[in-house]
Amino acid sequence: MKPASFKYYAPESLEEALRLKAQYGDEARILAGGQSLIPAMNFRIMQPAVLLDLNLLAELSYISTKDGKVLQLGAMTRLNEVEGDVVIADRVSLLHEALPYIAHPQIRNRGTVGGNIAHADPAAELPVVALAMDSRFRVQSTNGSHWINSEDFFRGYFETAIDSSEILVEIEMPFLEPCTGWAFLEVSRRPGDYAMAGIAAVITLDSNHICRKARLVYLNLSDAPLDAKQSADLLVGEMQSNELIMEVAIKASEEEIMPMGSLHATVNYQRHLARILTKRALKLAFGRAKQT
Amino acid sequence: MSDNHSINTTINGEDYTSDVEARMLLSDFIRHELGLTGTHVGCEHGVCGACTVILNGRSVRSCLMFAVQAHGQQITTVEGMSASENDLHPLQESFREAHGLQCGFCTPGILMSLIPFLEENPRPSEEEIRAAISGNLCRCTGYQHIVAAVKLYVERDS
Numbered sequence: 001m002k003p004a005s006f007k008y009y010a011p012e013s014l015e016e017a018l019r020l021k022a023q024y025g026d027e028a029r030i031l032a033g034g035q036s037l038i039p040a041m042n043f044r045i046m047q048p049a050v051l052l053d054l055n056l057l058a059e060l061s062y063i064s065t066k067d068g069k070v071l072q073l074g075a076m077t078r079l080n081e082v083e084g085d086v087v088i089a090d091r092v093s094l095l096h097e098a099l100p101y102i103a104h105p106q107i108r109n110r111g112t113v114g115g116n117i118a119h120a121d122p123a124a125e126l127p128v129v130a131l132a133m134d135s136r137f138r139v140q141s142t143n144g145s146h147w148i149n150s151e152d153f154f155r156g157y158f159e160t161a162i163d164s165s166e167i168l169v170e171i172e173m174p175f176l177e178p179c180t181g182w183a184f185l186e187v188s189r190r191p192g193d194y195a196m197a198g199i200a201a202v203i204t205l206d207s208n209h210i211c212r213k214a215r216l217v218y219l220n221l222s223d224a225p226l227d228a229k230q231s232a233d234l235l236v237g238e239m240q241s242n243e244l245i246m247e248v249a250i251k252a253s254e255e256e257i258m259p260m261g262s263l264h265a266t267v268n269y270q271r272h273l274a275r276i277l278t279k280r281a282l283k284l285a286f287g288r289a290k291q292t
Numbered sequence: 293m294s295d296n297h298s299i300n301t302t303i304n305g306e307d308y309t310s311d312v313e314a315r316m317l318l319s320d321f322i323r324h325e326l327g328l329t330g331t332h333v334g335c336e337h338g339v340c341g342a343c344t345v346i347l348n349g350r351s352v353r354s355c356l357m358f359a360v361q362a363h364g365q366q367i368t369t370v371e372g373m374s375a376s377e378n379d380l381h382p383l384q385e386s387f388r389e390a391h392g393l394q395c396g397f398c399t400p401g402i403l404m405s406l407i408p409f410l411e412e413n414p415r416p417s418e419e420e421i422r423a424a425i426s427g428n429l430c431r432c433t434g435y436q437h438i439v440a441a442v443k444l445y446v447e448r449d450s
Contacts, residue, residue, distance in 0.1 A: 001336040007295050008314035008360055038356045039337035055361060104427025106405060107338060109350040191426050
């Protein structure tokens with residue numbers, strides 16, 4: 001239960017961090033909050049040769065907004081800061097709702113937004129939220145920075161589109177549109193545990209309560225956040241009804257998700273959970289969309 | 293391939309200068325290098341909460357941080373709660389009176405989770421108390437007496 005040796009750097013500027021990442025490439029892991037990386041190192045599941053600790057980079061820790069309609073998060077922003085932010089609670093409510101599901105308060109005091117996303121655990125909350133919110137991610141190397149859309153970012157178990165010379169530096173998440181309802185739900189064996197299944201739903205209605213846009217993204221029901229587009233498309237152009245919600249729940253849980261099963265939940269049980277969660281999330285999201 | 297670093301930390305108000313290997317966990321540093329064995333090590337992967345300490349005013353797992361990361365930081369461990377070795381902090385008094393512990397292994401971590409929580413939220417509901425200690429496992433008490441101890445402290449504090 002002790003980590004293997006590694007070479008440790010705590011760069012004092014982003015430039016220095018990028019230079020070290022360029023130098024070491026895949027050999028160097030980024031140490032953000034360390035709340036997933038350090039357990040893996042304690043178990044020696046991971047034995048990185050080099051750690052680049054970004055905790056001294058205050059420049060990567062911020063919550064700001066752009067044009068009054070986009071949330072900007074520095075990659076090193078702590079999860080507890082996000083949890084307590086009133087603008088996020090009001091305008092990016094899906095993110096606010098998902099935060100308490102991330103482990104425990106002590107973990108959120110240390111864990112970071114960028115770390116949670118770049119780690120790309122299919123059972124993690126923020127990748128699911130980021131995809132459901134059409135977010136984008138800014139990655140940087142010594143050659144400059146570029147944006148990656150959330151749709152192109154998550155590639156499978158612990159795999160992202162971040163290149164070995166790049167560091168995730170910023171996340172942009174649009175505010176919820178008007179007449180939009182949201183819901184984040186998951187089922188875990190105990191509060192704070194990894195969920196057996198989860199869902200993020202975002203639904204936008206027109207003035208007649210007809211669904212204009214819908215997004216359903218599932219947690220831990222594939223090797224990456226699963227964007228159930230065909231199921232969500234069934235909602236578009238329709239009004240809320242129990243039959244419609246049941247149809248979507250069945251399609252998503254039987255056809256679109258790809259659960260792997262685990263010690264704690266068989267594939268069939270995960271499909272069952274997905275169906276129940278879809279129904280609950282859609283009812284909640286429709287209800288909220290009508291209130292806004 | 294050892295990679296050593298010199299660090300300065302302030303723990304329970306005392307300054308320490310130490311030479312640590314990069315891979316040394318903060319929990320091991322506190323226990324083995326400084327001899328502050330009040331911080332307990334249970335699971336060493338962030339699940340049990342026994343090793344919780346206060347880092348710059350916030351509860352964190354000391355097994356999920358490297359000692360080298362504590363350079364320049366302020367840390368409080370359970371030893372730093374009370375005025376002296378012979379005194380108990382009022383929260384500790386409440387734990388004693390309400391039987392908030394049996395074997396006591398989890399207690400330091402629970403106290404270290406509760407101190408910042410109660411500073412931020414001095415009049416918590418039972419639900420909030422339970423959420424605050426949700427990341428601390430106790431295998432003896434069933435949590436009833438722990439929650440009762442916190443309530444007793446809150447009642448006396450108000």
